[in-house]
Amino acid sequence: xxxxxxxxxxxxxxxxxxxxxxxxxxxxxxxxxxxxxxxxxxxxxxxxxxxxxxxxxxxxxxxxxxxxxxxxxxxxxxxxxxxxxxxxxxxxxxxxxxxxxxxxxxxxxxxxxxxxxxxxxxxxxxxxxxxxxxxxxxxxxxxxxxxxxxx
Amino acid sequence: xxxxxxxxxxxxxxxxxxxxxxxxxxxxxxxxxxxxxxxxxxxxxxxxxxxxxxxxxxxxxxxxxxxxxxxxxxxxxxxxxxxxxxxxxxxxxxxxxxxxxxxxxxxxxxxxxxxxxxxxxxxxxxxxxxxxxxxxxxxxxxxxxxxxxxxxxxxxxxxxxxxxxxxxxxxxxxxxxxxxxxxxxxxxxxxxxxxxxxxxxxxxxxxxxxxxxxxxxxxxxxxxxxxxxxxxxxxxxxxxxxxxxxxxxxxxxxxxxxxxxxxxxxxxxxxxxxxxxxxxxxxxxxxxxxxxxxxxxxxxxxxxxxxxxxxxxxxxxxxxxxxxxxxxxxxxxxxxxxxxxxxxxxxxxxxxxxxxxxxxxxxxxxxxxxxxxxxxxxxxxxxxxxxxxxxxxxxxxxxxxxxxxxxxxxxxxxxxxxxxxxxxxxxxxxxxxxxxxxxxxxxxxxxxxxxxxxxxxxxxxxxxxxxxxxxxxxxxxxxxxxxxxxxxxxxxxxxxxxxxxxxxxxxxxxxxxxxxxxxxxxxxxxxxxxxxxxxxxxxxxxxxxxxxxxxxxxxxxxxxxxxxxxxxxxxxxxxxxxxxxxxxxxxxxxxxxxxxxxxxxxxxxxxxxx
Numbered sequence: 239x240x241x242x243x244x245x246x247x248x249x250x251x252x253x254x255x256x257x258x259x260x261x262x263x264x265x266x267x268x269x270x271x272x273x274x275x276x277x278x279x280x281x282x283x284x285x286x287x288x289x290x291x292x293x294x295x296x297x298x299x300x301x302x303x304x305x306x307x308x309x310x311x312x313x314x315x316x317x318x319x320x321x322x323x324x325x326x327x328x329x330x331x332x333x334x335x336x337x338x339x340x341x342x343x344x345x346x347x348x349x350x351x352x353x354x355x356x357x358x359x360x361x362x363x364x365x366x367x368x369x370x371x372x373x374x375x376x377x378x379x380x381x382x383x384x385x386x387x388x389x
Numbered sequence: 390x391x392x393x394x395x396x397x398x399x400x401x402x403x404x405x406x407x408x409x410x411x412x413x414x415x416x417x418x419x420x421x422x423x424x425x426x427x428x429x430x431x432x433x434x435x436x437x438x439x440x441x442x443x444x445x446x447x448x449x450x451x452x453x454x455x456x457x458x459x460x461x462x463x464x465x466x467x468x469x470x471x472x473x474x475x476x477x478x479x480x481x482x483x484x485x486x487x488x489x490x491x492x493x494x495x496x497x498x499x500x501x502x503x504x505x506x507x508x509x510x511x512x513x514x515x516x517x518x519x520x521x522x523x524x525x526x527x528x529x530x531x532x533x534x535x536x537x538x539x540x541x542x543x544x545x546x547x548x549x550x551x552x553x554x555x556x557x558x559x560x561x562x563x564x565x566x567x568x569x570x571x572x573x574x575x576x577x578x579x580x581x582x583x584x585x586x587x588x589x590x591x592x593x594x595x596x597x598x599x600x601x602x603x604x605x606x607x608x609x610x611x612x613x614x615x616x617x618x619x620x621x622x623x624x625x626x627x628x629x630x631x632x633x634x635x636x637x638x639x640x641x642x643x644x645x646x647x648x649x650x651x652x653x654x655x656x657x658x659x660x661x662x663x664x665x666x667x668x669x670x671x672x673x674x675x676x677x678x679x680x681x682x683x684x685x686x687x688x689x690x691x692x693x694x695x696x697x698x699x700x701x702x703x704x705x706x707x708x709x710x711x712x713x714x715x716x717x718x719x720x721x722x723x724x725x726x727x728x729x730x731x732x733x734x735x736x737x738x739x740x741x742x743x744x745x746x747x748x749x750x751x752x753x754x755x756x757x758x759x760x761x762x763x764x765x766x767x768x769x770x771x772x773x774x775x776x777x778x779x780x781x782x783x784x785x786x787x788x789x790x791x792x793x794x795x796x797x798x799x800x801x802x803x804x805x806x807x808x809x810x811x812x813x814x815x816x817x818x819x820x821x822x823x824x825x826x827x828x829x830x831x832x833x834x835x836x837x838x839x840x841x842x843x844x845x846x847x848x849x850x851x852x853x854x855x856x857x858x859x860x861x862x863x864x865x866x867x868x869x870x871x872x873x874x875x876x877x878x879x880x881x882x883x884x885x886x887x888x889x890x891x892x893x894x895x896x897x898x899x900x901x902x903x904x905x906x907x908x909x910x911x912x913x914x915x916x917x918x919x920x921x922x923x924x925x926x927x928x929x930x931x932x933x934x935x936x937x938x939x940x941x942x943x944x945x946x947x948x949x950x951x952x953x954x955x956x957x958x959x960x961x962x963x964x965x966x967x968x969x970x971x972x973x974x975x976x977x978x979x980x981x982x983x984x985x986x987x988x989x990x991x992x993x994x995x996x997x998x999x
Contacts, residue, residue, distance in 0.1 A: 250668035250675040257457040257671065261599050267456045268491065268593025280564045281534050283679060285667065339591065357607055358457070360614055360673035 239312050240368050242274075242346070242353060244287045249363035251278040251285035255355035262354045263344070271339040273346035274355045274364070287364050289355070290314060290335045290346035298327035298336065298345075307345075316345055392595065392908075394494050395428075396516045398509055400581055401442055401501030405516045410495065416910065417998050420452030420495060422478060423878030423924045425467035427998070428498055429476075430931050439471035439573075440555060440580040442502035448489070448546065448586055449496040451880015455487035455594050455670070456907050457606050459613055459895075460882035462486050462670035466546075470572035472557040472723065472778045473798040473823045475935050476928050477574050479560070480827065480877050481546070482669035483567030488544035491590025503582035510540070511588040521584040526550060529562040529718040536587055547585040548575035549718025551766045555579050557778040558723035558800075562715070566677060566685035567669065570720045571802060572822055573778070597909035605902050609895070610673055618891045619674055622884060623666060626676040627689035628656035631804075635697075637835065638956030639806045642697045643752050644729035645794055645945070648806040648953040650697035658704045659687070674884055684712030687721075693804020694725025699732065700752030710758060717766040724765070726800030727775055728758055730793050731785075739792065740785045746771045791946045797937070799823025801945075803830065808948050809958035810834055812862040815971055818942050819866065821928035827883060828873060831865035833892055843892050859967045863975035871921030875900060878924060925979070927995055929987055939985045942972060 259272035269275070274289040296314055299307045306320035307327060316327075323343060328336035337344040346353075348366070356366045365372070393415060397406045410424060418424045425447045437443040446468040453461040464486035470477025489497070493514035503518070506525040510517045524532045529549040536545050544563065551559035552575030559575035560568045569575075578584070596602050613619055621629050632655045634640050642650040662682060668675035679685050687695070687707055695701065695710040714721045734740045735750035748771045751757065764772025774781050779798040782790045794801050796817055803826030807814040812834045813826070820828035833839055833847070834856050841854055848868045852861030869888055876886040879900055883889045887896035897914045904910045929937075944963055952962040976985055 247665070250666060250672070252668045252670060252672045252675070254457060254459075254671055254673070258603065260593060261457050261596060261603060264593065265599040266593030266595050268591070269487075270491070270591045271593055280667070280679075280685070281530060283664070354603065358610065360610065361675065 240351070240366055241292055242289050242348065242356065243365050243367055243372050244289065245363050245365070246284070246286040248361045249276065249285040249287050250361055251276055251280075252360070254358040254360070255287060255364055258354045258358040262349065264342075271337065271342065271344065273335075273337060273344045275337060288333055288335050289364070291333060293332075297330040297332060301326050301330040313348055314345065315347060316343070394514075395496035395498060396494055396511075397498045397500065398516060398518065399500045400503040400507065400518065400583065403518055405518070407516070411999055413998060415452065417920065417923060418927075419875065419878035419920055421449055421454070421463065421878045421880045422465040422467070422480060422874060423920065424496065425449040425465050426476075426478065426924060426927045426931065428496070429467050430927050430996070432498065432500075433469060433931070434934075436935050437469065439469045439474065439477070439577060442581070444469050444577060444580070446499040446574070446577050446581065446583075447496065448499075450486040450490050451878060453903055453907060454880030455490040456596070456903070457602055458671060458881065458903050458907070459606065459610050459673045460669070460671060460885050461880050462672060463877070463880040463882060464489065465877060466561055466569040466574045468574055468577045469935065470574070470799070470822070471555070471576050471580070472573035472780075475797050475799075475932050475937055475941075476822050477572035477577070478822050478928070479569035479571045479574055481561065481563060481567050481569040482672075482882060483544075483563035484670045485544045485546045485563040485586075485588065486880060487670045488588040488590055489586075490594060491592055492588040493590060493592055497586060499581060499583065502580065506582050506584055508583065508585040508587055511586070511590070513590060513592055524584050525553065528716050530565065530716050532585060533562075533564070536585065540587065541589065543587050543589045545585045545587045547718075548578040549716070549766070551718045552576050552579035553584075554766070554768050554776070556719065556765060556768070556776040557780060558720040558727070559718050560720045562718055566715050568715075568720070570722065571825060572799065573720070575718055594907075596907055598906045602903075602906040605906055609899055613885050613894060614673060616891055616893055619885070622674050622676045622890070625656040625660070626666070626678055628659055628687070628692055630689045631655055631692050633835070634805060636956065637809060638953055638958030639809055639835075640693055640697050641794065641801070641804050641806045643700055644698065644733040644792065645806055645947050646733065647955060648808065648958055649955040651702040653702045654692050654696045654704060654707065659692075659708070662704065662708055669882065672882065674882070676884060680708050680712070682708050682712055684708070684715055686715065687711035690802060690804055691721040691725070694722050694729075695758070697804065698725045698729040699758055701755055701758070703755070706755045710755075710762065713759060713762055717762065719762065719766060722802040723778055723800045724762060726794055727778055727781075728761060730789075731775060733792055734785060734789055740789055744785060746774075794824070794945045794947065796820070796824035796944060797822070797941050799825065802826055806953060806958065807944070808953040808963060809961040810856045811859050811963070811971070812856070812865045814944055814948065814963050814968070815862055815866045815975060816869070818944050818968075818972070819870070819975060821925065821932060829866050829870035830889070831869045832889055834865060836892070839892060847888060847892060857961050859971045863971055863978055866975060867978045870925055871918060872896070874921040874924040875917055878920065879903070922979070923995065926987055926991060929981070929985075930992055930995065933986065937985075939972075939983075942985055944968070
């Protein structure tokens with residue numbers, strides 16, 4: 239299964255991911271109207287891309303009083319006909335990864351398997367990857383830091 | 390959102406008027422620097438004191454700022470400069486430019502003077518003038534963190550105590566390091582009792598052709614990221630230029646008594662202090678160092694001016710001075726230029742020692758530099774004099790002017806000693822805001838291995854490949870001046886601009902495609918080139934109104950009279966006669982007369998635009 243993985247240590251804070259999302263979904267450029275948000279504070283010195291991590295036991299699915307959110311082949315999917323816009327899913331999400339903006343409730347749907355945000359990240363701070371491959375890649379990078387000392 | 394909105398905020402009256410920038414003005418000047426100078430020329434019809442309430446202060450985002458476009462984050466601030474007395478115009482990255490657009494405004498035009506400390510709050514189409522008493526006296530970091538505590542996830546363009554105290558090189562800050570750095574426009578904010586412009590926006594920018602924009606930006610991003618210089622910039626930031634320039638003998642050292650300095654300031658020695666590279670909004674270069682000493686930077690300019698120019702060779706000390714200036718809200722370029730100037734005045738005994746108020750000045754003294762920067766920012770002792778920047782010539786006497794590295798009263802921004810590189814010399818002599826490389830530096834002049842046909846294709850033929858030759862150099866400056874004016878007007882960073890760091894990257898054709906996809910404006914490339922010329926000409930009209938003459942398009946005396954002592958540049962200086970004829974040729978390309986004046990017809994044509 240492919241998921242979006244985020245690597246905050248590579249994130250520079252630029253928000254092109256959010257702009258690509260809002261442009262794809264709403265035809266406008268608006269970092270506050272996107273399913274992916276970069277949480278950043280230059281004084282606290284951090285940047286962190288926040289997006290739905292497609293939890294297996296997803297609180298949004300459980301909490302929805304309308305059963306509007308279901309897992310469809312591993313991807314949390316909202317049925318707009320059932321959704322009453324109560325924003326409970328956004329509140330219970332442990333990562334606050336669901337964005338509310340006016341009458342829009344914005345939830346990452348992985349763009350149907352072709353996420354636009356990933357294509358615009360210049361530092362690979364977000365990647366769309368097969369989970370087992372990503373895990374091996376991550377192990378390699380971590381071990382390299384431990385095992386390969388600089389000359 | 391409501392597109393093309395501006396607000397005129399009259400701080401004296403406490404009034405706000407919201408309007409729309411006419412389509413023809415946008416077509417003629419795009420936005421950012423261009424539309425700012427259009428409005429400044431329209432609203433500032435007299436040669437007023439820059440600190441008087443009559444000065445007009447304009448914040449304007451680029452026409453492409455805030456869109457899904459690489460490095461489109463920038464805004465300009467424009468007013469009459471208290472440092473130079475001529476045009477003050479400064480370009481800033483960070484996150485404020487996009488935020489003011491998401492809050493519904495492309496441009497805020499500030500008139501008058503508030504009765505008490507104030508800030509302006511922009512939020513989703515509304516503008517409020519608010520009390521800033523709680524923020525007055527805070528440094529540029531503290532004021533931003535306090536504003537966020539009180540107002541949430543806002544972006545702010547602020548000034549520090551230096552701006553409040555009217556330091557003539559106080560800048561405007563957004564974030565830790567982004568600066569509207571040049572010309573002392575932070576002090577213009579201070580003179581208006583304006584601590585900050587604060588924005589919070591949830592409105593997006595509508596896009597005429599979303600699919601097309603996604604496609605173009607993806608393609609252009611890949612193209613830019615494939616460039617070698619961009620990967621170097623992303624790793625080392627602008628400090629990579631130090632090494633290159635130092636090898637040529639083109640680093641201003643000790644007030645340009647020397648022209649090369651220690652290798653210990655090469656980019657590699659700053660790497661151990663880098664925690665992470667971070668970026669402005671929409672940036673794919675990420676040239677900004679988050680340093681391990683609780684700040685960001687330094688840039689190449691700061692390494693040159695708070696390093697070589699004041700005789701500092703320890704990277705750690707340069708970073709500390711850089712961080713201090715950033716927090717205080719001082720322009721590092723002017724700070725390093727002014728310190729070096731008075732160090733030489735003192736050491737050589739050019740000015741009576743009694744004038745230095747008991748301070749013992751010398752190069753290579755980190756603690757002294759640090760204490761003087763603090764004193765400048767608080768206007769204490771000698772700091773009160775140095776806070777006047779180039780205007781301190783009045784205090785030190787006319788002989789001191791011979792040692793000041795400034796043009797049009799603006800200390801030179803660029804660490805480049807221009808004696809060897811004649812095109813750079815013409816560039817800083819003619820730049821509309823005074824001695825500054827960001828208006829027209831034709832960097833390709835020092836890419837000695839670049840094939841001649843590449844240069845010919847960009848600038849036209851007849852340009853000598855020798856950097857020390859005057860032949861054809863007016864063409865490289867003319868081309869660069871126009872191109873960079875357009876890139877400033879659309880709000881894209883110069884670091885990915887065609888000709889600034891590379892013979893490739895974002896040029897007129899990309900700007901044309903982006904304008905079409907976003908705001909549905911169709912331009913021919915030749916029309917865009919004319920926009921650049923129009924911006925420069927309008928800036929010239931303002932400067933002429935402020936009393937500029939041909940004599941102001943000149944260089945520091947030292948660059949003419951003292952040959953550079955070191956390295957490749959050794960023996961080179963600027964020949965007055967050759968410089969004058971090169972300046973004549975530059976004026977001719979611009980269509981200005983031999984006194985650098987525009988024709989009456991051209992002024993009438995430009996001022997009829999509305």
